[in-house]
Amino acid sequence: MSLPLVSRFQYEAIFNEAAIGILVTDSSSNVIMTNHFADRLFGYDPGELKGKNIDILIPNHLRSRHHGHQSKYAEHPQDRPMGVGLDLKAKRKDESLFPVEISLSHFKENDQMFYIAFISDVTLKRKVEMELILKNQEINQLNETLEEEVKARTQALQNTLEKLEANTQELENALQKEKELGDLKTRFVSMASHEFRTPLTSILSSATLLEKYQKAEEQEKREQHIRRIKASVNHLTMILEEFLSVGKLESGHVEIHASTIELEALFLEIKSDLIPYKKTNQKIILDFNASETWVSDESVLRKILLNALSNALKFSNENVDLIVREENNNLKITISDKGIGISDDDKKHLFERFFRGSNATVIPGTGLGLHLIDRYLELIQGNLTLESALNQGTQLTIEIPRLNHDE
Numbered sequence: 590m591s592l593p594l595v596s597r598f599q600y601e602a603i604f605n606e607a608a609i610g611i612l613v614t615d616s617s618s619n620v621i622m623t624n625h626f627a628d629r630l631f632g633y634d635p636g637e638l639k640g641k642n643i644d645i646l647i648p649n650h651l652r653s654r655h656h657g658h659q660s661k662y663a664e665h666p667q668d669r670p671m672g673v674g675l676d677l678k679a680k681r682k683d684e685s686l687f688p689v690e691i692s693l694s695h696f697k698e699n700d701q702m703f704y705i706a707f708i709s710d711v712t713l714k715r716k717v718e719m720e721l722i723l724k725n726q727e728i729n730q731l732n733e734t735l736e737e738e739v740k741a742r743t744q745a746l747q748n749t750l751e752k753l754e755a756n757t758q759e760l761e762n763a764l765q766k767e768k769e770l771g772d773l774k775t776r777f778v779s780m781a782s783h784e785f786r787t788p789l790t791s792i793l794s795s796a797t798l799l800e801k802y803q804k805a806e807e808q809e810k811r812e813q814h815i816r817r818i819k820a821s822v823n824h825l826t827m828i829l830e831e832f833l834s835v836g837k838l839e840s841g842h843v844e845i846h847a848s849t850i851e852l853e854a855l856f857l858e859i860k861s862d863l864i865p866y867k868k869t870n871q872k873i874i875l876d877f878n879a880s881e882t883w884v885s886d887e888s889v890l891r892k893i894l895l896n897a898l899s900n901a902l903k904f905s906n907e908n909v910d911l912i913v914r915e916e917n918n919n920l921k922i923t924i925s926d927k928g929i930g931i932s933d934d935d936k937k938h939l940f941e942r943f944f945r946g947s948n949a950t951v952i953p954g955t956g957l958g959l960h961l962i963d964r965y966l967e968l969i970q971g972n973l974t975l976e977s978a979l980n981q982g983t984q985l986t987i988e989i990p991r992l993n994h995d996e
Contacts, residue, residue: 604622604624605625606624607624609708609709610624610627610630610631611626611627611708612627612638612643612706613706614703615702618643618644619640619641619642620639620640620642621640622639623636623638631681632682632683643706646679648686649680676688687712688711688712688714689708689711690708693707694707792818847992847993848884848885848887849882850882850884850885850887852877852879853881855890856911856913857875859891860911863895863898863902866902867902868906871907871908872909873902873908873909873911874911875911875913876910883989884993886969892961893962893987894922896961897924901925901926905929906928907928910924912925916988918991919990919991920990921987921988922986923984924984925983926982927982929979929980930977930980931975959975962987970992971989972987974986
């Protein structure tokens with residue numbers, strides 16, 4: 590079909606001066622027409638592309654894929670954008686690649702199919718898109734940084750509060766309710782005031798009396814007061830050790846170091862350490878029939894035994910039985926006393942921090958012994974059972990598994 594002369598000139602002007610690259614190919618993908626913009630876009634001289642196969646404009650690694658798309662398009666041609674959503678690339682004469690967007694069209698003349706490609710260089714567009722992506726990433730990074738900063742400051746504030754709370758009581762962080770926290774503070778202050786005042790008063794009075802006993806024949810009285818001072822210092826030391834132990838346990842600073850322990854020697858040493866805590870004629874009767882050695886954390890095991898035996902001595906005026914056996918690959922330790930016992934109402938609170946039985950308020954103590962024993966046993970995978978009755982005594986059974994040296 591021919592166009593009027595004026596229309597042909599208009600067509601050529603539109604084709605050649607269009608601000609978009611236009612390629613026309615035949616059914617064999619040979620270029621038959623290009624406009625000026627397309628020639629400049631691909632770096633060719635005017636008319637240089639004519640007769641060449643369109644493959645020269647396609648990156649080498651994409652040609653086989655292009656042939657497949659081209660065959661499908663030839664079977665069902667339709668006007669449409671090409672590769673929507675894909676990162677299409679075209680190749681210039683100098684072999685450099687650049688991003689493009691392509692729209693396809695077609696027409697038939699004299700029973701021959703021709704294809705038109707409208708090509709846009711989207712380098713600037715991709716650059717803007719990339720800048721937007723980078724800007725969004727910067728914004729997201731900034732948001733993440735701000736979130737991290739808020740978290741860090743919140744954590745720093747929380748750590749500061751925890752340190753301030755730890756100065757007045759060791760366990761505030763573990764409390765779940767504000768009322769329980771208030772009760773714990775009150776009990777701690779009351780207990781600490783009482784427990785420190787008594788031995789300090791004893792030390793002061795004994796030190797004052799020592800100044801008066803200067804004669805040789807008064808040596809026995811001097812020794813009596815020296816023993817009182819030592820006993821009071823030992824009592825204060827144990828109280829402080831319990832407070833420190835609670836703090837370390839609650840903060841997770843206690844690590845387990847398994848080693849081989851000479852068992853019987855350890856029990857005999859603990860008996861010796863507890864001599865200052867025994868009442869007149871009171872004894873710890875050791876019945877040892879177990880392995881010579883055991884693998885566990887010696888420091889933790891020592892703390893468990895010292896707390897359990899000192900409690901038995903404190904709440905009883907009679908001898909304390911200490912039975913050590915090995916059963917089912919566990920070290921079974923039974924500590925029995927004939928002391929004041931524990932009521933059923935008090936038993937459910939025994940392992941709480943600073944809890945003291947209703948019948949033990951006049952007996953010195955921090956209320957931390959059983960709590961510490963329970964926490965230390967958790968660390969070495971041990972188990973504890975307690976049986977007690979008022980005015981009949983208490984029996985504590987501790988089971989400790991054998992650890993591996995690498996635990």
